Amino acid sequence: MAENDENENLLGNKKVTIIKKLNLEGKDIISLRNLTGATRKPALILLVLFIVISLIQVNRDLFIRENIFASSAQPLIEVTYGGVKQNLSGESLESLKQYILMNVAPEDFAGVKSNLEVTDVLREKGRDAAYFNGSVLDHACPMTIRSSTKKLVRKPPDVIGIGFAKCGTGSLDFLDCHPSITFRTSEPKFFAEKTAVQFINDALEKFDMDKESQKRGFRIEIKKYVDEYLERMPLATSDEILIEKSPQYSGGGSNEVRLERAKAMKAINPNIKLIGIACDPVKRAYSQLNMKERRTETLKESGKPCRNKGCLLGTIEEAFERFTDKQQSNFDAGLPMGFADYANQIKPFVDIVGAENFHLVDGENLVQNPNYEWGKLLDFLEVEKDHFKFYKDEEKGFPCLDKPIKHCLNTAKGTSRKTDVRKEYANFTNIWDGLYKPTVLEMINFFKICDKIDEICCEKLSDENSSFSWIHRYACTDI
Template identity: 25%
Template sequence: MAPVVGVTANLHKKLRSGFLLCLVSVMVFYIEAGTRRYSNAPAFNLERVKRNPGQEKSEERESIGRLRRKHFDGEYDSRVRERNQLYAEYLQMVARLENNSTKSKRLPNVIGVGAEKCGSGALRWMLLKHPMMLSSKPAEMHYFGRWKSKRTIEDYLMHMPMAAPYELIFEKTPSYFTLDAAASSIRETIPNAKILLVLCDPVNRTFSDYVQEKIIKKIVIEESFENLTRHLMDMFSVVLKKRGHDPDATLDYIQKMFRRYRPSHILTTGLYFYHFQKWLKVFGLSNIHVVDGEELISNPGLVMEKVQDFLQIPRLVIQEDFVKGSNGFYCYDGPKIRKNNSETTLVQLKKPECLKHSSKGRTRMGNWHYKPSEDAVNELRRFYEPQNEKLFALLGREFNWTKHAH
C-alpha cells in the first residue's frame, strides 16, 4: 500500500489554526512511517452492530454478510488494519482539540465541475463518507452559472455548512464544465479551489444525456436518438475539420450553437478536449483531478484513494470499503462515525449503504425501454475517437472507454 498522502509545504502555509496543525501532525506521522506496516498491532476495535438475519436476503446479502463477519473476526488485511489505526488516531486528535476549534461558514475548497451524466453525484456521495468532507446544500448550487448575475456571494455562502478549519467543503455543479465563464469566475472567487472533473465514455454519456432530457422535458426533443446524433455529427464533423486545429474557435462555435439549438449539448458535451482547454488555462493541471467515470463504476475504492491523495487528506476511505450491490453498482460497507452526546465512536454499518436514486444507472443497467442501435453507437465512437486521443495526449493518460461500451 502506498503511504498516506503527504502534506505539502504549500498546504502548511495555509494552516491558520493550532487545531489544524495538531491534526496535521497525525498525518505527518504516517508520512514519516513510509511503508510501515501494522501487522503486529491489534486491529482497531470497531464497535459491533448486531445484525438481524431476518432482514438479510438474496445471495448479495449473504456475500456481504460473509465479508462483514470476516472483518468482525479481526481477519483484517494490512491495508484495512492500517486505515483503522489512522482513523483511531484521527478521532483521538479531534476529541482532544475540538473545544479549541471554531466552526464557520466559508466558501468551498473543492468544486466538482462535471461532466454531466458522468457520475459526479456518485463521487460526491462517496466523498462524504470521509469525515473531513462536507457539502453545500443543495449539492448543485449553479452559482457560477445561472446564479452569478442574480445572486450575491452572501447568497452562495448561506448554503455552505458550518465547518471547522481542517474540514473541506465540496460543491458540485456538472454544468460548470461546459459554461463559458465558469472556470474564470470560480478562479476569481475562490483562487485556491481544487477542481474535480469526472469524464466518462462520451458515447455512453451522450445516450444518458438524451434519456435525461427526454424524461425531464427541459428541452423538447422530437427526434429519435439515432436521427438526432446523426444530424449533429454531420454538422459538427464539418466544423471540426475546419476549426479543429483551433480549440478557441471550436469552443466558440460550440457555445454559439448551443444558444441557437439547445439539444446540441447532448453531443458537444462529449468533446471534452475543447471544454477542458479553458479549465487547464485557468487552473493548471496541478489543481485539477480528472476521474475516469468508468473506473468510478468498476473500482470506486481505487478512485477514492486517488481523490484523497489529490486533496491531501488521509486515506480513510479505501478499496476494501466497497461491495457490489444488487443493481450492479458498488455500495459502501466501511466504518462510520457515530456521535452520541459527547462520545464519538467508529461503528461498522449494519448493512451497506447504497446510492439510491431512480435515475442512477438508468441507461447503464439497461433500465430504459430501448437501447441505441449498434450502428448509432459505432458512428458515435468513430466521431469521438480522434477527440478522445487529443484529450489523452493532453492529460498524459488514457481511459479504456471502449471496454465499457454499451
C-alpha cells in the same frame, strides 16, 4: 431510494450484542486495532484476539444486511434518517454509530464520535429524485461524519467539481461521508450566473490584488455576491475540505466564458482545486437520453405536461435518430463534439488554476475499479484513504460505500449504465464512436494519459482496471 435500500445502510442488532458481549467501547476498539500489531504478547492471547477480530469482521457484513427494525420488544425512538422518519430501536442507531466508529481512522475517532449524528434535513422535498429519498439534506451523507471539533463557519469552497454531467458527478456525494470533507448534493451553480461572474471579474480589474489593503477592498466589493454563494453551501469547519459541484461550470458557453468563470473561482479562493469527471462519450450521451426518457415518463404519470428540452419527444428510438442526425451535422460543420469535448473545455480552467490544482477522474473507472479511482481522488485532496472503501452492491449493480458507513446513491443514479448501449443500439453507437473519436484522442495528450498513441499506450489502456481504459476503443481499434 427505496426503503429497503435505506435499511441496507443501517446495521442489524446482532452487532450490538457482540459489541456488548465483548464490552467494546470506542477506546477498546482502537486498542484492539493496535493490539493486532503487538508482537510481545503470548501467542495464545494473540490467537484469541485474532479469532475475535476475525469474527467481528466476518459477522459485520452479515449484520449490515439485516433488517434494523428487529425485535419489537426493544423500545423505539423516532429518528429522521436521511429525510425519512423511522422508528428505530435505540440500539439500531447505536449500532450504526458503532459501525462508523469502528471504521474511521484511529486519529479521527474522538472527533467523529463527538460529532456523530443523523444529518439534518434541509428541505423535505427536493426538485427531483437525485436527492436522498427525495429530500435535500444539509450535507450529502445521511450521518454527520466529521472529525474536526472546530466551530462551523461559512466559507468558500476549497474544491469545485466543474463537470462533466452524466459522468458520475453525483457520486461526489460519497465524499461527504469522509471525516475530513463536507459536500451538499444540491448544485450552487453560482459561476454559471453571468452577472455574478462579471461583477467579480470587473472588481478584479478595479483593485490591485498584489497589495494587502486593496485585497480587503476587493473582498468588501464582492461581499454581496459571495455571501449569497456561501449560503448555498453547508457550514464547515476551517480545517475541513468543503466541496461543491455544478457540472454547468464546464458545459454551456464558449471557452471565453469558461475562462471568466475560472478567474472568478480563483478570486474567491486563490487556493482553489478543481475536479473534472470524464467518461465514455457514448455512454454519457445514452445516460442523457435515458434521463430524458425517465423524466418524461414521470411527468406523464403525474399528468403534467413536458415542455422543455429535458423531455423526450416521441419514442427513445426516434430520440436516438434525431440525436444521431444532430451529432452528424455538428461533426460535418466542424463544431465541437460536446459529449467528448473534455480537453478543450478544461483548458481555460487549467490555464487559471494550474495543472497541479486540477484532477481528472475517470467516471467509468469509478464504477469498474472504485477503490483505485476514489483513492487517486483522495490523494489529490490530500486526505486519508485507507478507511474510505467501496464494495460492489449486487442489488444496486454499482459501487456503494462500505467504510466508514454503508451507503448507496439514490435510485436516480445508476440506471443507463446497466444497459450495454453498444449492444442494444449498435446501429447508432457505431456512428457515434466514429464521430467522437477525433475529440477523444485530444484528451490523451492534454491529460497526459499517454505520451503518444503507440503500442505501450494501447497496452496500458487494454487493462480494464486502469483509468481511462475506455479510450482503448477510440485510440487502438479501427472504429
